[in-house]
Amino acid sequence: MLAEKVEELSGENLYACYQCGKCSAGCPMAEMMDFLPNQVILLILRGDEGVIDSKTPWICAQCYQCGTRCPKNVDITKIMEALRAIKLRKNIDHLKINKLKKLPQIAVVSATRKYTG
Amino acid sequence: MKIAYYPGCTLKTDAKNFENATINLFKKLGVELIELKKWYCCGTVYSLTKDNLMYRLAAIRNLIKAKEEGYDKITTLCSICYNTLKQANEMARNDREAMDKINSFMEEEIDYDGSVEIIHPLEILKNMEDKIRENVKKPLNKKYASYYGCLLLRPKNIAIDEFENPSIMERMLEACGGKLINFPLKNECCGSYTVVEDKNAVVERCYRIISNAKINGADAIITSCPLCHFNLSEIQEEIKKCYTTFTGLPVLYFTEVMLEALEG
Ligand code: SF4
Ligand code: SF4
Numbered sequence: 001m002l003a004e005k006v007e008e009l010s011g012e013n014l015y016a017c018y019q020c021g022k023c024s025a026g027c028p029m030a031e032m033m034d035f036l037p038n039q040v041i042l043l044i045l046r047g048d049e050g051v052i053d054s055k056t057p058w059i060c061a062q063c064y065q066c067g068t069r070c071p072k073n074v075d076i077t078k079i080m081e082a083l084r085a086i087k088l089r090k091n092i093d094h095l096k097i098n099k100l101k102k103l104p105q106i107a108v109v110s111a112t113r114k115y116t117g
Numbered sequence: 118m119k120i121a122y123y124p125g126c127t128l129k130t131d132a133k134n135f136e137n138a139t140i141n142l143f144k145k146l147g148v149e150l151i152e153l154k155k156w157y158c159c160g161t162v163y164s165l166t167k168d169n170l171m172y173r174l175a176a177i178r179n180l181i182k183a184k185e186e187g188y189d190k191i192t193t194l195c196s197i198c199y200n201t202l203k204q205a206n207e208m209a210r211n212d213r214e215a216m217d218k219i220n221s222f223m224e225e226e227i228d229y230d231g232s233v234e235i236i237h238p239l240e241i242l243k244n245m246e247d248k249i250r251e252n253v254k255k256p257l258n259k260k261y262a263s264y265y266g267c268l269l270l271r272p273k274n275i276a277i278d279e280f281e282n283p284s285i286m287e288r289m290l291e292a293c294g295g296k297l298i299n300f301p302l303k304n305e306c307c308g309s310y311t312v313v314e315d316k317n318a319v320v321e322r323c324y325r326i327i328s329n330a331k332i333n334g335a336d337a338i339i340t341s342c343p344l345c346h347f348n349l350s351e352i353q354e355e356i357k358k359c360y361t362t363f364t365g366l367p368v369l370y371f372t373e374v375m376l377e378a379l380e381g
Contacts, residue, residue: 008168010167032317059311062162063267063268063271063305063306064272065305067271077165077272078165082165085166095313095314096314102351103312105126106343107310107313110310113161113162114162115314
């Protein structure tokens, strides 16, 4: 079950969310996402595995804006990490190494942390 | 006064100017930053999966090193290092089960219990406001937008200031004579490490942030994070390709600007 897996990996209660949309309203990366943060929760609860292959978990910048503003204390940052982990742990990396150009260490190490298993 | 200092990877390379400016600024204010004799990369972004503690070992090991070298307090400049060390330390203080596992895994080290305190340079400077004022030789005469980004303010339990409306950086620059503009996007993320994967996402973020600072009258953006600095400055050429009327702003570290005022 996708919802159980995500809850286990993130430690968050998906059922606490009441779909107010506050997380998505404040998410700086929302316009680049195919599903908004609150929609991601809904899709997981519906058992829609497609959410794992969506752009959203990878475009999330782990900025913690969503979770700090959530009236129900749902930390979506952790839910995004759980979705990434499900894929990375199947040994499917997300990083396209050929895109690396002149970048500071901090960006490269962060990206390998978030995009490779 | 002496205080232990954890640099992290980028402060020794891309952001060497940030490290130098900070060490010199503190020296002028009578504080010596002493680099830990032994330290490792903290692993950058804090890992959030519940079941994988391996990713948190690097941060904990650094805190153990600080303790072994006799310190109960360390400072670190980079926002990502600050966030990661501080969150790992919160885990050490509050998650007994996780720490038992980590401590038993690291047989070679002393057990760690969260007793080292991580303090950001802005928090140290906050208590020296009068001294800063007294030492200003050439007051700053520009209008600044102080940009915090995400990791100094969130999650809430590690925030250096009010997470929705911080003012600590403004206060330091004001003490040096600078004028600060109202800047609603000061705590919005610049896109962080997604620059590696999706440059366009960061182009859009930084366009929004810089334009917002400009509309509000800033002459420069001030930051404390090497990754924010990279995104906000290096990406400006890319922004110009997408938005032809965009002109950009200089991006500086807070200690660079403060040192300028104190050196005269
Ligand atoms: S802010 Fe919280 S409660 Fe509202 S939609 Fe987002 S996760 Fe659900
Ligand atoms: S942590 Fe991710 S999902 Fe949450 S606000 Fe930031 S970018 Fe959006």
